[in-house]
Amino acid sequence: MEVAQRRNRYEVEDKQRAHKLEMDELRHEFKGEVDQLKREHREALEAMERRHRAELADEQTHKSRELQELRIRLGAEQQDLNLELLKKEREIQDMRSQVEALRSDLDREQTLKGALKQKITEMEATNMTLEERMRGLQDQVAFLESGSKQQADSFANMQARLQEALRIAEEARQKLIKEETERRVLFNKYQELKGNIRVMCRVRPVLDPSEGETAKITFPDTKTSSQIDVTGPEEKSSLGVINRKVLPFEFDRVFDPSVHNEEVFGEISQLVQSALDGYNVCIFCYGQTGSGKTYTMSSGDGMIPRATHMIYDNITKLQEKSWTYTMEGSFVEVYNEELHDLLAPGRESDPKKRLEIRHDEARKQTTVLNCKTVALDSPDKVEAMLKQAQNNRSVAATKANERSSRSHSVFILKLVGENSATNERCEGTLNLVDLAGSERLKHSQAEGERMKETQNINKSLACLGDVIEALGRGSAHVPYRNSKLTHLLQYSLGGNSKTLMFVMVSPLEAHLKETITSLRFATKVSYSKRC
Numbered sequence: 075m076e077v078a079q080r081r082n083r084y085e086v087e088d089k090q091r092a093h094k095l096e097m098d099e100l101r102h103e104f105k106g107e108v109d110q111l112k113r114e115h116r117e118a119l120e121a122m123e124r125r126h127r128a129e130l131a132d133e134q135t136h137k138s139r140e141l142q143e144l145r146i147r148l149g150a151e152q153q154d155l156n157l158e159l160l161k162k163e164r165e166i167q168d169m170r171s172q173v174e175a176l177r178s179d180l181d182r183e184q185t186l187k188g189a190l191k192q193k194i195t196e197m198e199a200t201n202m203t204l205e206e207r208m209r210g211l212q213d214q215v216a217f218l219e220s221g222s223k224q225q226a227d228s229f230a231n232m233q234a235r236l237q238e239a240l241r242i243a244e245e246a247r248q249k250l251i252k253e254e255t256e257r258r259v260l261f262n263k264y265q266e267l268k269g270n271i272r273v274m275c276r277v278r279p280v281l282d283p284s285e286g287e288t289a290k291i292t293f294p295d296t297k298t299s300s301q302i303d304v305t306g307p308e309e310k311s312s313l314g315v316i317n318r319k320v321l322p323f324e325f326d327r328v329f330d331p332s333v334h335n336e337e338v339f340g341e342i343s344q345l346v347q348s349a350l351d352g353y354n355v356c357i358f359c360y361g362q363t364g365s366g367k368t369y370t371m372s373s374g375d376g377m378i379p380r381a382t383h384m385i386y387d388n389i390t391k392l393q394e395k396s397w398t399y400t401m402e403g404s405f406v407e408v409y410n411e412e413l414h415d416l417l418a419p420g421r422e423s424d425p426k427k428r429l430e431i432r433h434d435e436a437r438k439q440t441t442v443l444n445c446k447t448v449a450l451d452s453p454d455k456v457e458a459m460l461k462q463a464q465n466n467r468s469v470a471a472t473k474a475n476e477r478s479s480r481s482h483s484v485f486i487l488k489l490v491g492e493n494s495a496t497n498e499r500c501e502g503t504l505n506l507v508d509l510a511g512s513e514r515l516k517h518s519q520a521e522g523e524r525m526k527e528t529q530n531i532n533k534s535l536a537c538l539g540d541v542i543e544a545l546g547r548g549s550a551h552v553p554y555r556n557s558k559l560t561h562l563l564q565y566s567l568g569g570n571s572k573t574l575m576f577v578m579v580s581p582l583e584a585h586l587k588e589t590i591t592s593l594r595f596a597t598k599v600s601y602s603k604r605c
């Protein structure tokens with residue numbers, strides 16, 4: 075049993091060993107097969123990968139070639155499109171220019187159409203007028219053909235009507251001329267009622283604050299503007315009280331500093347009219363240096379240019395009343411009681427050409443022998459003349475120190491009017507006088523030439539005051555011959571002449587004394603006419 079068991083065990087162990095060998099062999103075989111399969115599989119995979127890679131590379135090459143081609147094609151197409159776009163833009167531009175051209179053509183056409191329409195309207199109107207005229211002519215032809223009796227009647231009728239119209243026109247003209255003569259008489263009466271001597275006062279404005287303190291000047295009469303009140307300098311009473319009196323002055327008119335030359339001329343224009351009507355007129359500007367005499371008289375819009383412009387206007391209007399005027403101007407200066415021609419300076423140094431005053435007693439007219447007169451047939455000539463006189467005065471000023479304020483200048487305007495219908499004649503003179511500065515220099519301070527000048531100015535201004543005063547009082551003796559100025563103006567101061575004295579006043583406190591002296595002088599002149 076044991077042997078059987080052992081044999082069995084040997085057999086089992088043999089079988090196990092054989093099985094194990096078999097198993098190992100099988101395992102070995104299997105492993106070999108698996109490795110082989112793995113190798114084959116890997117190789118197949120690798121081959122497949124290589125193939126796929128190659129295919130992918132081929133595909134990529136193919137696709138990139140296609141892409142390249144596509145890009146090239148797109149680039150070409152883009153270029154074509156750009157070219158097309160440029161072409162279109164050029165076409166649009168061309169079309170725009172065409173539209174513009176068409177539009178301006180249209181505008182032109184429309185303007186042309188408008189003009190043509192207007193022409194047609196005008197031609198239609200002309201046509202109508204022509205048709206009317208033709209009808210009239212046809213009527214005339216018919217009338218002429220209708221027998222001479224009717225024609226003669228009609229002609230006589232027309233002539234009678236024409237004569238009647240001419241008679242009425244002549245009557246109206248005569249009436250107009252007569253009315254002008256009457257107007258002159260009435261106007262002169264009105265002027266005489268207003269006074270043949272008038273005194274007005276003008277206060278100039280302060281030109282700059284640096285001029286100094288202003289004087290206390292008031293204008294209480296706002297209705298008639300005829301009063302000026304000046305607060306005088308300080309005065310000490312007998313009791314030692316210091317006081318300032320208000321000094322009232324009254325004139326025909328007082329112009330405050332705000333008044334312009336235009337308004338001042340409004341007051342004197344009636345006197346200019348009187349000169350045109352054949353009366354002699356004198357307008358003086360009196361006052362201390364710098365008070366505004368030259369500004370009022372001969373500045374660009376002063377009395378002289380305004381007066382001449384007014385005269386030109388009126389002369390033109392008077393032509394329809396058969397009046398024709400000639401106007402002549404001269405400009406002289408009275409310096410140291412001697413006459414000088416401001417339009418021909420230096421001529422009087424020749425004794426034969428010295429200026430001399432000649433009076434025509436019968437005509438009551440004055441002429442200055444050897445004095446240059448200028449025919450003033452246009453306003454330009456007046457301006458040129460004023461400029462020349464101004465230049466000549468300035469030349470003299472450098473020679474004789476402030477000559478303009480130390481001499482009297484007289485602008486003489488002679489106006490001669492003739493009426494062809496009535497044979498009336500009138501001769502008037504307008505004298506516009508810018509007097510020398512009226513400030514009183516103390517004689518002790520002035521010497522030599524200056525003293526002579528001062529004496530002459532004081533004398534001539536006092537003499538002017540005396541003459542006007544004597545005329546105002548109606549005195550039998552008027553001292554014209556006491557000064558060159560009054561002698562020159564003799565026929566423009568007396569009789570039915572008109573005189574206006576402007577007293578010019580400075581607004582400054584520093585000039586207060588001169589202001590009061592000037593106002594007193596003017597009051598003396600003004601009161602005399604009321605006596």
Ligand SMILES: Nc1ncnc2c1ncn2[C@@H]1O[C@H](COP(=O)(O)OP(=O)(O)OP(=O)(O)O)[C@@H](O)[C@H]1O
Pocket residue numbers: 277278279281333361362363364365366367368369370478479510511578
């Ligand atoms: N009403 C005014 N309005 C404005 N400025 C004025 C007026 N009046 C005078 N003036 C000015 O005052 C200054 C002095 O005036 P203007 O020369 O007329 O004085 P005048 O009295 O003529 O002096 P003179 O005797 O020295 O010639 C000038 O500069 C002028 O322009």
